[in-house]
Amino acid sequence: MSSVDESVLEKAINKMLSEGASYAEARYHEIRRTSILLINGAVMGVEQSVRSGIALRAIVSGGLGFASTTSTSTEAVEKAALRAVAAAKTSATGVKNPVRMSPARLGRAKYSVAEKEPLEDIAIGDKIASLLEEYKVLVLERNGFKVPNTTMIYTDSVEYKVLITSDGAYVESRVPRVAAMYNLAAVYGEKRANRFGELGASGGYERLKEFRLGEKIQDDINSLYISLVEAKSPPRGKLDVVLSPEIVGLMVHESAGHPSEADRVLGREAAQAGMSFRATYKEETIGSPTVTVVDDPTIPGSFGFYLYDDEGVAARERVLYDKGKLAELLHNRETAAIYGTESNGAARAMDYLSEPIVRMANTYMKPGDYSFNELIEDIKHGIYIKKYMEWNIDDIRWGQRYVGLEAYVIENGELGEPVTNVALEVTTKELYSSIDAVGKDLVFYAGLCGKGEPPQGVPVWMGGPHVRLRGVTIRWA
């Protein structure tokens, strides 16, 4: 069982305060992880890890310092406290705008995510057997089409944290998670393509069964087959387009969630993950009134689940785009203080080596009331993009590109022949403004979101319904 001597954290806080810190924070952070690597249905190996240690932050004379140590001995942690203070003083020598912590609803709480089937109760042999069962059902070859490389990585983890701050937060949490990733490389004659997939959720081993991993992989194999064997080049030009929840999820993560991170808007990540168009955008409107995008860490079972953030602030839903208008930013206590508001609980740290920074959790577009058939029924000539294979976005989150793996022509309100290499390259405003109808479905997808220096990957969900875009430019990739 995970545990830490909390008096060590308190001693660290006291040490930092006695050395001149105006704010001090101590977090024990432990992640136990098991991964199983399968290539072409054979178990290549197993990786197990425990990353545990203590992360400290101090503010001294307006400078922010962070220190971490793997050792939980009082001596090592007190030395780390001195390093945190020294680091804060290094920052303070050049600081022009002193760092402050905003007011916030600080928690004094313990919570944990329930596991119907506790991860630690399942023998590794049983986990391997389940994965092999999923692999067995795959049809990897037909009509000259083959999938010669199938890589599957199963990972489960238990994240345990105890956080104490000098202004009264105390939060102990335990979040187990299950995830699976896979890569499929397919070949048909001279043509080759590949597809990555990722599934993830919080909870116990029962989540793996809920993933229906084998079915998901087979569905992607079918998409590769359609793309390589059956699909034609897409029509080009201004077209009406229907996007699937997979692409909508990625889109809202990249061009609604990231630009709404207050630290980006303020330039704190300017040399790394970049900035945000919201820093200079003068208009109130970013999209059509049908578009509402939120981020909510409190969704039960989600990959990005938490109830209190890594500064001890209570989590809640944040509305980022509200009926087409720019709305809230995601804040930690530092950015909230600059904006003169309260933190809305978006501070997350990947592990004990990481400072808490502004992050998304579960970002999604709110569903509307259209069925899929209603979305396509009045499209005379358009495209339905179901799955993507490439995407990227610029460093202010304005110009973005999504390339479809599996897509279909829409002719007179009906799905037609498959097309592939459909490239949608648009600005954020064009994208959200062109949405005129939003589906009533809602599907979430898992991912690891990268940001920070050193880079931190944190688990997130991203999701949405099917949406219809009117008159956007489609090209060949």
Add this chain to the structure above:
Amino acid sequence: MGIDLHTVAESIANKVKNRVDEYIVKLGAENKLMVKYARGEPSVTQSWQTLRLSLYLAKAGRISVSSFSAERPDEILRRVLDSLELLKPSPFYAPLPEPSGENTEYVDETIKTIVEEGDATRQVEEIGFSEPGDVAGKIEFWYLKEVLLGSNGADLRHEATSFNGYIRVFKGESSGQWSWTSTFYNPLIARKAIERAGELAKQCAKLPKRRIEPGKYRVLLSPMVAGNLVEHIAMAASAGSMIFGTSFFQGRKPGEKVLSEKLTLLDKPRDNTLPGFRGFDDEGVATTNKAIIKEGVLETILHNTKTAKLMNAKTTGNAGWIMPAPFNLEVEPGDATLDELISELRNGIYITNNWYTRFQNHVEGVFSTVSRDAVIVYENREPKYCTERIRIADTMPRLFSSIELIEKEQWPIQWWEVEIPTRISHILIAEANISLPQ
């Protein structure tokens, strides 16, 4: 860092040796200090002191890899050893090789002191990071001491330091970004990067801003951009990428021409001026400097003993217990000056920084990457205007088969988008496909 790493590693080895056929214990103590800047001022200073244990175990062909930062390893050791009994033999298994590695040490005492004390105030001032005004970026000092003990007789030590960072300089709405990396502290290396970032920002601030049309262009890749892209070439030459199905060299064999004859890409683990320097890989095999691509020909597929067995080859001393990888990269320089490259660019685009390189199709190398910071458009050899946030949307084989010229000056680069320390020059590409939102 008073702990005797060798004694701790030995005690771990003693705990596992009677329950497995083979083991490797890798124990590293890492001290690091990073000063991060934003908006022209330090945003946070971070100090790490980390002890990390990694363990490779094999028994009857079953393989387990584990890592833990815990001080008390007994509980996880028990779990790892118990799990090993439940696995099946791995097709990936190969016996550990004879250890041929050499101990390596390249330590800058200034860096060692900085990271132990957690204080870089004097050096930050000396570097003059914030002198250009509105800047963002980081300065990093790093010290690593590592031992590697194995049942194959490996008993190796490595000790090294690093001084690296990057800076983004803003001038109005324009910006330039550059990076540096080194194994020793030298403020001049950092100042050169700061100056280069500043020059680019200033140059674009003076020029008008204009959109370009999508299409084919001559492009000059800065060392930042070229460094990002050649890292993908180097990783495509890893046997692991080929086995995982993510390599655009899939099916290609050493000796085949794959890229421009002007490109020679080296893995240089024995270059003690770049922070990836080391004398042994994770299996205890000696590292060697080698060409991955020599004059456009695929010269070396990077292997550990496991991938080598699967592909009927020999280890190249690039383990990774699972994934073989390069240590330091270098592109052999050409003989042109930057001015000559710009002159030869004639009508084209100088892309100075990029990010978000994503593959649409790994096996065919179809990718796009987004520019950031200064993008300078030249007409008749003159800088005419700056544009922004364009994409190179092309294939790796096509792009790197159309190299025209390589600069003779080399720049040591390492940052967010160039993780492997890389010494590289500006590269002139005859034709690249450029796209952007319309």
